[in-house]
Every structure is written in C-alpha cells, then in structure tokens.
Amino acid sequence: MSDFIENIEGGPVRSAAAYRKQDIRAREAGRNAIGELRPGAAYVDGGREEDGTSCVDALGFDKGEVTRHQPSYKWGLSYSSKADYLADLGKLRSAWELRGWKTHDIPPAESKNPERPLPAWPGIRTTDDHGIVIRIAIHWYTGDPTLWADAGCIRYDRDEKVTARKRLGAASGKRPGREGTLTYDDGVQVSMGPVQSITPTSDMTRGAPPAAHTYRLIVTVTNRSGAPVELDSFDLGGYGRGTPRVELLNGYPVGLNGDSEGEVASGTSRRLEFVFAAPAKLSSLNLEYGPGSLHGSYLWLLSVP
Incomplete structure (x- = not known):
C-alpha cells in the first residue's frame, strides 16, 4: 500500500546529494554515447537541458524542502546521409549489448506538419545500469537526429545536501x-x-x-x-x-x-x-x-x- 501511495506522489523522496549524483550520471551517459558515434556527429559540445512539463507537483504532495526536477539532456546530431546515421545506430546497439543493456527499436517519427515531412529514420533506446534512459532518434519538431539522456523525474529533499x-x-x-x-x-x-x-x-x-x-x-x-x-x-x-x-x-x-x-x-x-x-x-x-x-x-x- 505504501508503494502505491508513493507512486501516486511521484516516487520516493531522495536526498539532494542523490539527485545531484543522478544528474551527473545523466550527463555522463549522454557524453559516453556521443563518444561511440563517428567524430563530429554531435554539433553541440555539451548537452542542452531538455524542457519537461511532466515533472510537476500538480497535486501538492511536495512539502517543506521537498521538490522535484527531471535531469534530461539532448545533443543535436548531424549526418550527411541516412546510411551514416544507421551505421552509428549499429555501433551504439553493439556497444549497449556488450554492456548487457537491452536495446529497443523506435519506429520513425510521424510528421505532424504535411508541409515539413520528417526523415523516415528509425531510432533506438536503452536503459543503463543507473536507470538513465538513452535514446537516439529523429526529433519530432526539428527533424534533426538527436540523442537524449534522461534520468526521469526525481523528488528530493533540498536539506540533505552533498557533504x-x-x-x-x-x-x-x-x-x-x-x-x-x-x-x-x-x-x-x-x-x-x-x-x-x-x-x-x-x-x-x-x-x-x-x-x-x-x-x-x-x-x-x-x-x-x-x-x-x-x-x-x-x-x-x-x-x-x-x-x-x-x-x-x-x-x-x-x-x-x-x-x-x-x-x-x-x-x-x-x-x-x-x-x-x-x-x-x-x-x-x-x-x-x-x-x-x-x-x-x-x-x-x-x-x-
């Protein structure tokens, strides 16, 4: 019953130090994935924080110094051809499977604007040993190949800081x-x-x-x-x-x-x-x-x- 209530509230309350650790892991997971790609594939040096609207306390469960945030980062990628993109997908898939991570296929994104069709390129995703979701696919809005690293929505107590x-x-x-x-x-x-x-x-x-x-x-x-x-x-x-x-x-x-x-x-x-x-x-x-x-x-x- 307590687990059910905890899930409704948005998950367990961790320390700010634990939140910081997951934030670092998300950034590192993205950088490591970029390192598996061909040189120059990422045209943004550092991951940009992804805006998220789902990690909010809409029902007012977070009290006192408890808050929540979602460490999620994205890297824009550039490829001269679909073949180059698919080759990098293959390299990532192999690297993830060597680590024992299960790889899931992502179907090509559906274009929401007929006047601006998206490339019909597939994607892949996995979850690493720390629960970071890593995926590479076509961005639904820009149409650019993009890599994401997402630690999920984390509730944490701001008083329990890094020591x-x-x-x-x-x-x-x-x-x-x-x-x-x-x-x-x-x-x-x-x-x-x-x-x-x-x-x-x-x-x-x-x-x-x-x-x-x-x-x-x-x-x-x-x-x-x-x-x-x-x-x-x-x-x-x-x-x-x-x-x-x-x-x-x-x-x-x-x-x-x-x-x-x-x-x-x-x-x-x-x-x-x-x-x-x-x-x-x-x-x-x-x-x-x-x-x-x-x-x-x-x-x-x-x-x-």
Missing part, C-alpha cells in the same frame, strides 16, 4: 588558519584565503563612510564533478560568529573571471571576491559557506592579519 569528504586548514572548523580547502563528495572543491586587510574605495562602500576595518577574501570554486555548480543561491551565514559585528558589503560577492554567469562549468574554476566590514579589528573571520543550493555549508575559521 564534504575532506576539510583542510581553515576549512576544518577547528582552529583559525591562513587558508583552507574543502572537497565535496562529488569532486567540487572550495578554497579560501588568505584574508587581506584593505582600505576600501568609494565604489566598494557605494559612497558611504567606510568602517573602521575592511577585509577582502577570495573564494575559488573548482568543479571536477561532471555537472555545473550554480552560485547564485550560495549559502553564506554565521560570519562574525564570536567576533564584533561583521557585515558583507552591498554588491558582493563579485566574479573575478570577467563573466556574469552564476555557475561554474565542469572542468573549470571561478574566483569570487567577498568584502567584509567590521567596527573593530577581528582576531579571525568566522563564516559558513556552501556553493549553490545542493552543497552543504561548513564553518570556516580564517586568521586575520
């Missing part, structure tokens, strides 16, 4: 350090420090009188996870704990890479500048930080010059 597997230096939360590094289970790494005592410019304070003491902190987020890390919803709390009142200046953090996108792509790093003001000299800067909405926040104790 850290290693905390060094100031990230250990035990004693103040000049700098530190924290590595999450999915390969995302955060580095901080050293704290710099600075004289703020009028641009930093936006014309307001400066505080007695101002401190600059560089945070570097390095992403080796296989999926982007968004930074717009970073968690920064607890700064000033056990010290005089500390404030984060308006307009901060700011990116130092010259880009405006609020995320760190996989395989890249992003440096962020934080500027804090305090009415009295700090003995240490104590703060909690977590990048994005899926990674946990941890206490950092940074020594101050």
